[in-house]
Amino acid sequence: MSYxxxxxxxxxxxxxxxxxxVAGGVVFSVLAVKGGRWPVIAAAAFLLVAVVMVGLPHPQGPALLGALVALGAVAISAFGGSPAVRTVLSLATRQVVEGEAGGILVAPRDAVDGEPKREVLRGGLTIGILERIATTASILAGVPEAIAVVIAVKGVGRFSELGASEAQERFIIGTFVSLGWxxxxGALAHLAW
Known part of the structure; x- marks a missing residue:
């Protein structure tokens, strides 16, 4: 009998x-997409516990499990980031009216009373998912310098829409939360694999 x-x-x-x-983080990240703060908080808690676990000295495991954890980290990044951004934005920017395409409604710079508002920052959900996947993959690959390219592309793409202070504030807060998430x-994926 072997021991x-x-x-x-x-x-x-x-x-x-x-x-x-990590599986719990993925599940709560997916649930957070449907709305509510508690799934976002739970996803963040699972993510932080996982990062602490891999950040402390731990036994080396099979490469397959490391890859599975890294894949889970990418999923948490893609799914959980948008709800995290929405949660922080709702706390930071009260009374922002969202448009039909998911952007925000802002008055033109020299608007007169009764002039319709225009929608800016449309497509933020898709851009955010791509931004987070690229950021997480950059860190996982050990090339964090690539994050500067992600930020530059996002900034150049949104530059024309950032005239209104509401749009600037939302863009900055959303970008910081998204990149932080x-x-x-990425740190979880990099340390686990």
């Missing part, structure tokens, strides 16, 4: 718990 030893048992236990924590997910 596996405490080292193997601890390794299996660590990677099983880490995989479950993606960076934490």
């Amino acid at each position: 596996a030893g405490p080292g193997l048992i601890l390794t299996v236990l660590f990677w099983a718990v880490l995989t479950l924590v 993606a960076a934490v997910c």
